[in-house]
Amino acid sequence: MMGIWTAFKTLAAALLLVAMILKPVVEAQLQYGYYETLGCRGVENLVRTSVGLSFLTDPTASAAMLRLAFHDCQVGPGGCDGSIMVEGNGREMDAGGNFGVKRLDIINSVKADLERMCPMTVSCADIIAMVGRDAVAFSGGPEIQIPLGRKDADFSSASEADAKLPPSTSSVDTILSVFAPFGMSLAESVASLGAHTLGGGHCKNIQDRLRFNSPTAPTSLLYRTQLRAACVVNVFDIAILNNDASQFTFDNQYFKDIQNGRGLFTVDNLLSTDPRTAPIVSLYATNEAALFAAFQSAYVTLTSRAMTGTQGSVRSTCHL
Ligand code: HEM
Structure with missing residues (x-):
């Protein structure tokens, strides 16, 4: 009987030791520095x-x-x-x-x-x-x-x-369902779309908005006309339309633009009209510091879903 008990204690001690050795690996997390x-x-x-x-x-x-x-x-x-x-x-x-x-x-x-x-x-x-x-x-x-x-x-x-990857025609529900698994708040989800302060998009991603009587057409008549003009002569889909009026600067212009009916994609347009997100759009349009603070934490959250420790590997080249 004593022999079984001693064997049991030895096994338990061995398992504890293995668990202690494995713990840092299992719990490895992203680290600053x-x-x-x-x-x-x-x-x-x-x-x-x-x-x-x-x-x-x-x-x-x-x-x-x-x-x-x-x-x-x-x-x-x-x-x-x-x-x-x-x-x-x-x-x-x-x-x-x-x-x-x-x-x-x-x-x-x-x-x-x-x-x-x-x-x-x-x-x-x-x-x-x-x-x-x-x-x-x-x-x-x-x-x-x-x-x-x-x-x-x-x-x-x-x-x-x-x-x-969500399409340009995504609803606000879709956007929120994209960001929810990251653990983002509503304010962070809206701030993430603020990334559309940079760069632009192709005509094929706004075709739905250029059709006659489209329910998602930009409310700004001038902007709608500008988009139509840019896309009508678009050969091989090479035309790139700016996401906002200052496409090389990360600022709160995107939120000002979407409030004024000048959002490039359906998704941008819906953000400014949905009752859940519209108040946050207004805040960011008037308070750039609030946008920057929310974008900071949103970016950390967005980039935090990752493999660490013994999961995955470090490739020698990244390719493509
Ligand atoms: C979740 C909803 C989102 C949708 C539906 C969406 C959709 C799009 C689409 C359709 C384009 C244009 C692609 C093209 O025609 O070339 C685009 C561009 C862009 N997106 Fe998003 N996006 C979303 C979220 C994000 C997020 C979270 C970020 C970054 C944090 C981001 C950053 C950008 C940037 C910077 C561009 C411009 C790229 C360039 O000019 O090269 N987007 N997005």
């Missing part, structure tokens, strides 16, 4: 410097990088997991929702610099999240600190991207 703890210093400075140079030569790059961060975090087995840059048949980048995603070369160039500095250490997922964050700051938006330590996925699916 993560790469310093791995002995790799200056990662965020290097990212900011190389990104800054890209933005100087291409003013549209910051919008592209911010959208890339959202699309990477929205789709993939690990959330923000670099899956948007995984190659192969039926990859995420083949999805219709990723139409117009560009400047992935910036991520590859930052990755190459970081590989020289600290080989196989900094994930593509972290680079995408940092570059999106720096795009906001370089465009005049808030400085955002984000925890790091995301791991990369090696799998990417166009069908998953098609299912998860």
